Amino acid sequence: MSESAECLAIVTGAGRGIGRATALRLAEDGFRVIVVDRDPGNADHVAGEIRNHGGMAEPRVLDVTDRAAVRKEYAGVVEQYGRIDALVNNAIWLKYAPLVDFDESLVDGMFAIGIKAVLWGMQAVVPTMTAAGVGAIVNLSSPAAFRGGPGTSVYSTVKGAVTSLTTQAAVELGPLGIRVNAIIPGSIPTEGARQHVSNATYAARGDSVPLRRNGTPEDIADGIAYLLSPRAAYVNGHLLAVDGGYLVS
Ligand SMILES: NC(=O)c1ccc[n+]([C@@H]2O[C@H](COP(=O)([O-])OP(=O)(O)OC[C@H]3O[C@@H](n4cnc5c(N)ncnc54)[C@H](O)[C@@H]3O)[C@@H](O)[C@H]2O)c1
16 A cells, blocks of 8 residues: 555544544655545535645545445445545443443444444455555554453453453454554544543643643544555554553553
């Protein structure tokens, strides 16, 4: 895969936060970006931002938990452009709560977006990447997969599963020419994350991270762009922490 204007990347949950920054960054690298989000206004807005900066982007309003819809939408992309070079499984919806308070619908909803949608996305792009003999996938892990915290039982379960799925898929898909890696964002105060983390907690986190600040969506986008680039041609099954040193502190 090269960073030519020919390459096409799909980024899920690209309407805001880390997904938005990733879509913008990949467009700067020359990818045509399919901006997937369930929020039509945000998907349109981000695709417009990219085009205004001279990049190539199209919005796609899609619920990535709907396996049939994902397959149909991504097949449409292949029909239109003949390729999918990169997939970033970024979309998320989450709740923090005490372990004993999670009811079935909450758990089902978090598993659907956090785990099953990642699998549906990979299933939908692997045949095209296999036919091309090349492709790259980045999944979004989290420090929560490795470290517990108050209320994070189900989110940690989700990200633990995504992490295992990533390393397993790297082994299974590597021989087909498809690299699968995960990024582990540190503390990134996005619109979504701010619904669960107070300003005071963010201030304390920033002070305790070895690099003495919280991260930005652009920090994470740079890591994802690297993992999708030819510079990472021999990187497969890697979990890249972009966290200011949090996990090793
Ligand atoms: N922000 C952090 O501190 C942090 C830390 C570690 C890992 N992560 C991971 O990074 C990723 C992005 O996090 P964020 O903070 O930018 O999230 P966010 O909540 O700000 O954005 C998530 C996006 O996903 C979209 N989305 C939700 N459900 C969807 C669905 N069913 N179909 C399509 N789109 C859907 C939302 O509309 C939204 O645009 C997530 O996987 C998250 O777990 C974030």
